[in-house]
Amino acid sequence: MDMLRAIDVHFDYTYENEAPQVVLQGVDLAIEKGSFVAVLGHNGCGKSTLAKHFNALLLPTGGQVLVADMTTADEDNTYPIRRRVGMVLQNPDNQLVSTIVEEDVAFGPENLGLPPAEIRARVDAALAAVDMTAYKDHSPHRLSGGQKQRIAIAGVLAMHPDCLLLDEPTAMLDPQGRREVLDTVCRLNHEQGMTVVLITHYMEEAALADRVVVMDEGRVVLDGTPRQVFAQGERLTALGLDVPQPTALCAALRQRGVDIPADLLTPEECAAAILKRLKN
Amino acid sequence: MAILTVENLTHTYGAHSPFEKHAVRGVSLDIQEGELLGIIGHTGSGKSTLIQHLNGLLRPNEGRVLLDGIDIWENPKKIRDVRFRVGMVFQYPEHQLFEDTIYKDIAFGPKNMGLSEEEIDHRVRQAAAYVGLPESLLDKSPFDLSGGEKRRAAIAGVMAMEPQVLILDEPTAGLDPQGREQILTMIQDYRRTRGTTVLLVTHSMEDVARVADRILVMADGQVAMLDTVEAVFSRAEELERIGLTVPAVTKTLLLLQQAGVAVDTAAYTVEAATAQLISLLGGDGV
Amino acid sequence: MMKDITLGQYFPGNSLLHRLDPRMKLVLTLFFIVLVFLPRNWWGLLTVGLFLLLVIGLSRLPLRLMWRSTKPVLFLVLFTSILNVLYVHEGTVLVHWGFLRITTGGLQSAAFIAIRILCLILGSSLLTYTTTPTALTDAIERLLSPLKVIKVNPHELAMMMTIALRFIPTLMEETDKIMSAQKARGADMESGGLVQRVKALIPILIPLFVSSFRRAYDLAMAMECRCYQGGEGRTRMKQLRTALRDWLSLTVYAAVGVGIVLLNIYFGKVL
Numbered sequence: 001m002d003m004l005r006a007i008d009v010h011f012d013y014t015y016e017n018e019a020p021q022v023v024l025q026g027v028d029l030a031i032e033k034g035s036f037v038a039v040l041g042h043n044g045c046g047k048s049t050l051a052k053h054f055n056a057l058l059l060p061t062g063g064q065v066l067v068a069d070m071t072t073a074d075e076d077n078t079y080p081i082r083r084r085v086g087m088v089l090q091n092p093d094n095q096l097v098s099t100i101v102e103e104d105v106a107f108g109p110e111n112l113g114l115p116p117a118e119i120r121a122r123v124d125a126a127l128a129a130v131d132m133t134a135y136k137d138h139s140p141h142r143l144s145g146g147q148k149q150r151i152a153i154a155g156v157l158a159m160h161p162d163c164l165l166l167d168e169p170t171a172m173l174d175p176q177g178r179r180e181v182l183d184t185v186c187r188l189n190h191e192q193g194m195t196v197v198l199i200t201h202y203m204e205e206a207a208l209a210d211r212v213v214v215m216d217e218g219r220v221v222l223d224g225t226p227r228q229v230f231a232q233g234e235r236l237t238a239l240g241l242d243v244p245q246p247t248a249l250c251a252a253l254r255q256r257g258v259d260i261p262a263d264l265l266t267p268e269e270c271a272a273a274i275l276k277r278l279k280n
Numbered sequence: 281m282a283i284l285t286v287e288n289l290t291h292t293y294g295a296h297s298p299f300e301k302h303a304v305r306g307v308s309l310d311i312q313e314g315e316l317l318g319i320i321g322h323t324g325s326g327k328s329t330l331i332q333h334l335n336g337l338l339r340p341n342e343g344r345v346l347l348d349g350i351d352i353w354e355n356p357k358k359i360r361d362v363r364f365r366v367g368m369v370f371q372y373p374e375h376q377l378f379e380d381t382i383y384k385d386i387a388f389g390p391k392n393m394g395l396s397e398e399e400i401d402h403r404v405r406q407a408a409a410y411v412g413l414p415e416s417l418l419d420k421s422p423f424d425l426s427g428g429e430k431r432r433a434a435i436a437g438v439m440a441m442e443p444q445v446l447i448l449d450e451p452t453a454g455l456d457p458q459g460r461e462q463i464l465t466m467i468q469d470y471r472r473t474r475g476t477t478v479l480l481v482t483h484s485m486e487d488v489a490r491v492a493d494r495i496l497v498m499a500d501g502q503v504a505m506l507d508t509v510e511a512v513f514s515r516a517e518e519l520e521r522i523g524l525t526v527p528a529v530t531k532t533l534l535l536l537q538q539a540g541v542a543v544d545t546a547a548y549t550v551e552a553a554t555a556q557l558i559s560l561l562g563g564d565g566v
Numbered sequence: 567m568m569k570d571i572t573l574g575q576y577f578p579g580n581s582l583l584h585r586l587d588p589r590m591k592l593v594l595t596l597f598f599i600v601l602v603f604l605p606r607n608w609w610g611l612l613t614v615g616l617f618l619l620l621v622i623g624l625s626r627l628p629l630r631l632m633w634r635s636t637k638p639v640l641f642l643v644l645f646t647s648i649l650n651v652l653y654v655h656e657g658t659v660l661v662h663w664g665f666l667r668i669t670t671g672g673l674q675s676a677a678f679i680a681i682r683i684l685c686l687i688l689g690s691s692l693l694t695y696t697t698t699p700t701a702l703t704d705a706i707e708r709l710l711s712p713l714k715v716i717k718v719n720p721h722e723l724a725m726m727m728t729i730a731l732r733f734i735p736t737l738m739e740e741t742d743k744i745m746s747a748q749k750a751r752g753a754d755m756e757s758g759g760l761v762q763r764v765k766a767l768i769p770i771l772i773p774l775f776v777s778s779f780r781r782a783y784d785l786a787m788a789m790e791c792r793c794y795q796g797g798e799g800r801t802r803m804k805q806l807r808t809a810l811r812d813w814l815s816l817t818v819y820a821a822v823g824v825g826i827v828l829l830n831i832y833f834g835k836v837l
Contacts, residue, residue: 002284040457043427055791079793087791090454094784097792099700099731106803108792119803137578141735144323146388155792171454173484175525194457201456204528240458245486245528245550258561272536277561278541337746360752376770378749388769392752437751531684 002084003068003195004031004054010062011049023049025218026063033162036189038206038226041215042240047199050215051167054197056081068162083112088154090168092148093141101143101151102127102136108159119158125224126158129192130184145176150184155260157188163195164188171201182208203244204231207265214239216256227263246270282310282346283445283477284334284366291329303329305501306343311445311479316471318488318509319481321498322523325479329497331447334479335366339498345446365392367443371450373434374427382433383406383418389441404496407440408433410470414461432466439470446470447479452487460484464491485527487550489513497524510546520562529553575635575691576698578740582811583625588705592814595693597819601826602685604692606835610826612679618685618823627695636684638731643680650676703727708806737778740830744773 011024023046031037031057034233041047041244052058053065056072067085070077076176089095105126109119127133130150140148149169156164166185170178178185182205189195198209212229214222216239230236233243233251250264250273260277264270291304297513304326309316321327332338335343336352336359344351353363355563365387370376380383386407408418411432422430435451448467452460468491469505471478482488488495488509497505499522505512512519514532516526526548533545535551540558547553578584583591597620605611621633661755694702696818714720735829748769749755 020570036803042458057787057790079795082791082793087788089784089788091784092782093736095788097732097785097789100698103700103803107789107794110797110800110802111793113799113801116801116803119801123803140732146793152788158760159792165521168454170718176322176523203457242454242457246532248555249529249557250534252550253557253561256554256558258558260561267531267535270532271539274532274536274557274561275539275541302624332746334752337749360754363750368747370743370747370750373747376744376769376773377778377779378769388748389751392754441751455674 001033002030002066003033003035004197005066006050006060006063007061007066009050009053009065011046011053011058016086023218024053024060026216027212027215029219031163031195031197033037033195034189034193035211036186036209036217037198037211037213039197039199039213039215040201040203040206045215046218047215048167049218051087051165051197051199054163054165055085055087057087058110073139083159084161085165086153086159086161086162088149088152088156088164088166088169090171092145092152092172095152096140096148096155099139100136101132101138101140104151105154105158108155112159122158122160123154124192126154126200128156130154139153144177145173146180149173149177149181153181154190161194163197165197167199168201169198170205176200177217178205182274200211203242207244214241226265230265232261281313283313283348285309285349285420286311286330286384287344289330289333289340289345291338292334292341293350294348297397302501304333307501307503309496309503309506311477312494314475314477315493316468316478316480318492318495319498320483320485320488320495320524321481321504325498326501327498328449329501331449331479331481334447335368336362337368340468355405360392364389364441365443366447367438367441369398369435369438369446369448372431373437373451374422374430377422377430377434377437380421381419382413382422385422385433386418386437386440389437392440403440403442407436409434410473411437411466412512428455428462431455431459431463435463435466440462442474443476445477445479447481449481449524450483451480452482452484460487467491485525485530489527489530497522509548513548514544514546516545546555567682567776575631575694577627577631577695579626579696581619581624581626581696583621583692585811586696586815587710587806587808587812588697588701589806590808590815591693591697592702592705592709594815595690597816597823598689599686599822601819602682602689604823604826604830607829607833608678609833610829611678613822613826613829614685615681621692622688625692625696627692631695632688632691635695639687643683646683647676647680650679671742699731700728703731704802704804707820719797721800725797736781737774740777741770741774744770817818 006027006029009024009027012020012022014020015035039047053060054067054074056078065072067081070081072081096104097107102123104118109122122271127136130153132147132154132209133151135143135147140151170181173181185196185198186208189196198205200206207226209226212224212226213220214229214230221239222232230243230247233248236243244265246264246267246269249260250260250270253260254262258277260273264273284309286309289304293301293303307330318326326389329338331534339353345548347362347365352359378384379388383404386404388393390403392514413429413432413436417425417429422433438446452463455463464487467478467531470476480488480492492509494506494508496503497512504522505515513526513530516530519526529550530545530548533543536543537545543556601614605614650670651668654672654675655667655669658670659667660670661668703724707720710720753766753769
């Protein structure tokens with residue numbers, strides 16, 4: 001079943017006295033329930049704008065966006081959609097509302113008007129899911145960036161969404177924080193079957209997904225498994241993106257006539273392939 | 281010759297309070313004139329505290345910082361002059377833009393130095409050129425620029441002071457690959473043209489590997505390593521022990537070495553690793 | 567360092583005071599302020615003082631916290647006491663030296679005032695030490711809910727307070743950072759006349775302003791994503807419920823109040 005669907009989505013806006021800005025020009029994309037999709041693209045390619053469409057924060061100026069078969073165009077669907085698609089933003093400081101961690105996590109379910117006992121149960125479960133139970137009485141501003149992002153994820157989880165939409169959640173974090181957030185996201189996807197859409201600039205993060213979608217100038221230009229996408233090194237460079245270093249190394253070796261697969265992503269895979277070649 | 285010398289520097293936050301924290305403990309090091317030194321370490325390793333001592337934003341609790349052999353705190357009233365000579369670009373520097381045009385913002389530093397109008401104008405235009413901002417953008421408001429352009433304008437604001445030492449704290453944070461690439465290239469070009477000593481604080485091993493001459497690894501408020509890039513990356517296992525990752529290329533070589541293949545793990549770029557592996561694997565029809 | 571400041575002074579604990587309903591605590595604190603101004607003689611004031619000591623004991627807070635909250639007002643205490651010594655001329659004259667006249671009445675009234683101010687400060691700091699800012703905001707929201715009738719929205723008020731509490735430390739840190747960044751470009755904030763100093767603030771205030779707007783925009787979006795639609799139809803995880811201990815506390819406070827009034831009548835007005 002498709003969790004999210006964009007059908008020929010166009011989006012443009014016009015400021016007074018200025019030429020219209022075209023951001024999305026015909027995005028067709030279907031994201032299956034339970035999948036882990038990474039979205040790549042340089043700044044201004046439209047990926048954040050697309051993400052906001054999946055949360056009914058923006059409405060398409062052309063085409064249609066469906067979330068669990070509900071169209072975002074119908075205003076009655078807005079809150080049901082936002083409950084099902086939880087969004088985590090880039091800046092960990094700007095999305096936490098309360099001065100106490102557990103009360104922040106409770107913010108979403110409180111907005112849904114749930115009974116207090118139910119909220120309590122959801123908050124405890126959400127904090128456990130991101131491994132932050134020990135910090136439930138802390139004040140968010142004393143936490144590290146990675147911890148704040150995990151709290152933001154817990155706040156979304158407490159609404160029992162079907163899908164997590166993360167808009168560059170690791171851009172402002174240090175490597176340790178990035179690891180924490182990614183581990184959490186991967187675990188939610190594997191263990192709870194949570195649909196994950198991860199927008200990122202880091203190729204190593206995209207390599208963790210089941211599927212990589214590359215956007216450019218408001219369109220989807222590449223779509224496939226990480227191996228399929230990263231094997232197209234030159235295309236990616238032309239799109240202003242990187243290739244994971246091991247993949248680049250394999251590409252360089254292939255270019256010099258070494259018979260080695262083009263679709264290796266991690267140092268482990270790369271080293272194993274080289275060892276195999278050496279033994280032959 | 282050492283342009284900056286740090287002698288036995290210790291800095292404690294909240295001394296004599298329950299929150300007392302030694303951010304930097306007994307750090308001594310020399311920074312050579314004209315070098316590009318990469319500084320790496322975890323959040324909380326003391327690297328931010330260390331660099332804020334180099335231009336006198338923080339005053340050491342113990343120890344000294346020497347600029348050209350003279351203690352920067354010899355005359356506390358002259359500390360502003362030290363800040364002009366040791367320029368510092370903070371993280372997300374675009375957040376400090378405040379003038380209504382880019383031109384005026386870049387001119388803020390030189391103006392504080394009390395330079396003449398012509399000199400200021402010359403420096404603003406030159407700095408804009410260093411960071412690759414077209415003249416047409418100089419009269420625009422910072423709000424009209426893209427994220428990457430704003431960042432470059434903010435860096436130009438420090439370059440325009442023509443410091444002897446330029447410190448950049450995570451200049452590529454939050455940018456896309458292309459933006460990162462532009463900033464790194466720009467820093468290299470700037471240094472080549474002016475011969476300025478550059479200190480680059482970053483979380484990215486790939487970035488330091490690409491541009492640095494030497495690497496300073498901070499851990500726990502102390503200097504864990506200070507050596508050439510090759511030498512530091514050849515200690516990959518130690519780096520991993522303090523929770524830092526080596527570039528993926530180095531990691532690949534390290535795995536090969538552990539499997540008994542004779543490779544030099546000091547190679548840290550795709551090019552260098554390829555060159556090494558080609559001779560082993562016999563590509564190019566060898 | 568600005569980032570070391572803590573907003574609100576909540577000190578975690580599990581004492582009787584910590585467990586009281588914040589609404590009741592707020593009411594009791596107001597009640598206590600009245601108690602402090604009730605006594606007309608030493609017996610009454612002694613009762614207030616002893617009662618306060620009892621409550622401090624029940625709060626199980628470390629005594630250094632009490633010292634921390636009194637320290638900033640010591641000057642005020644000293645100042646008002648001296649004024650009283652100098653200007654209240656009643657009872658026996660102890661010292662008469664030029665225009666200086668110190669009387670027993672003056673000394674008494676100085677001591678009375680000093681004790682009163684100290685009681686006030688300690689009594690109200692007990693509230694902030696044992697109640698989280700969030701609980702306090704909650705209590706205010708609920709205590710003010712009757713105001714809905716006159717179209718004042720206590721939920722919005724409380725939401726604003728919560729967000730302010732949440733973001734003040736963040737903005738403090740940000741101010742610190744911007745200040746360092748501008749200082750690194752030679753901004754001079756320590757010298758010059760008033761006009762120059764105000765001017766020197768511009769490079770700090772503008773970026774701070776811009777960043778607050780950016781944060782507000784992000785926060786509003788995040789709140790929308792989390793289905794925030796105002797106070798309508800919203801429930802709360804933490805219910806405020808008054809327990810027996812709350813009503814007992816109120817009774818004790820009332821009893822102390824009645825006691826002081828009786829002492830006032832029995833011993834009469836001394837001051």
